[in-house]
Amino acid sequence: MTTENHNMPPKVLMVDGMALLFRAFYATSYGGYIMKTKAGVPTNAVFGFVKYFWDAVQRFKPSHVVCCWDMGSKTFRSEQFSDYKANRVDCPEELIPQFDLVKEMTASFGVVNIGVPGFEADDCIGTLAKLYGEEAQVYILTGDHDMLQLVSDTVHVVIMKKGQGNYAVYTPKTLLEEKQLTPQQIIDLKGLMGDTADNYPGVKGIGEKTALKLLIEYGSVDGILENMAQLPKGVRSKIEAQLDMLHLSRSLATICLEAPVACALESCFWEMDRQTVLSKFEELEFKGLDRLIG
Template sequence: MTTKKLLLVDGMALLFRSFFQTAPSGRFMFNEKGIPTNAVQGLIRHLFAAADRIRPTHITVCWDMGKDTFRTDMFDSYKAHRPAPPAELAPQFDLAQQATAAFSLHNAGVRNYEADDCIGTISKWTKGEETYILTGDRDLLQLLNGHNYVWLLQTGYGNWKSYDAALFREEYGIDPEQFHYVKALMGDAADGYPGVKGIGEKTALKLIREYGTTEGVLAGLNDMTPALQKKLREGEDMLRMSEKLAEIHCDVPLEWTWEQAAFTGTTEEAVRFIEENGMKGLSRLARHTGYTEVDPFGFD
């Protein structure tokens, strides 16, 4: 029996990371149609660099399907402060999904949910099979367990910090499934929820190590300093809201099967796509046929 190995890709994280890696130098790589392609080309390169190391039998790329989700329904300020995407990035959102499809990669996304939620849901369904999550977002560390691994993008191509549950516990002193309690306490400026005013990551970690959950923290108020009690009492409502926003939702009504996600190599569609969209930098990646024992992904 062939062992399954799944790579789940946070498409939004890779696309944004790729865009901003090259944007400062103005390397937008416009094609003949006048469409910038830097983010899309970077996404494909990041993805296959990781796949070359992981050698997955199955790949799914997960996407946000619009900015409105159940989280924005709960909290108006969720991600509301984020500026509109740069003009050079906006046309690359649709192009990115076209690119992954052309490279024989399975795409997934559900309206009202984020890519993180789709990743969480699929990783819950894999039932013990090795699952690797490629992202730039620390929030996904809460999905670590005995068969889920998280690879966090670092600077440059082919650079990641690879987490398993043991490394997470060593670094943070808590279990991965407790991480969203830490985020609830400290908040997330990038996502626009404040947590408890005056509590940062260091204090949040200390509290969860001692009390286990946000409910445990609130139940233990009488053992804390007056200053900390005041912060938590005044911030209790936002703490409870922040916990709901920080936790990855793992019950998305998503259609996904192993058969859909199976990856056996690219086809001529990838070659046609890069020719039609002026992405010559992806030519080598468009012509690999999967794995061999000597040369996975056809790289020399």
């Protein structure tokens, strides 16, 4: 039995930090009450983050953990398309001081925080998942369906669903079963239908249903473009009129797998020092979480 365990590949949990933090903030502040320390520092998002994070660690039992973060709003995508994410509302005031706090919190768990200016957390996750996937099983914890393009035989995308501890784990097989798409087709789907959250239009007038139908029939955007003559006239004219935007949207939807990020797998080994975590809980006046980590 021990030899079998010894031969098991490492299991890496890659956490999309912003996805968890924002989810935790809104889940704990919708009633209008925001948890704060005696000194008035808001901590609700960090508190919720710890619960989500710990739940995932218990569920997936990783041997290695790493957490990736966005590093400001300007990225290479905003240079390609100035309206990229331009529709985002300002970050809630109570969340701003928690960006640094949450990184201190993850660091107290012994987790490496990673972020590269000019790139999104997705790009860091994609680049490292590709690297780690060569020798480990990778689980990407996020709420972002764009990440499904990263699914492979060794990379699983774990989408957090409503309610804590509720996950959809995607492999190439489950992705195909549920969405009728391959990971590569996720990018083409976004290219065609656009993304309202990231504020790029795709081909105006083509929604998810049409985009899906076209991809199932022709395989890819390139396949669609090669068969323009067969397309219904309305669809064809929309694509012809917005060809540049189709290519740009597809490019914006593509997670970069060559981000300038380096983090050796060995440095992400999961080894929590309970005392360090507890003293951070005490500093942030977190009640009840000490019982959580046993």
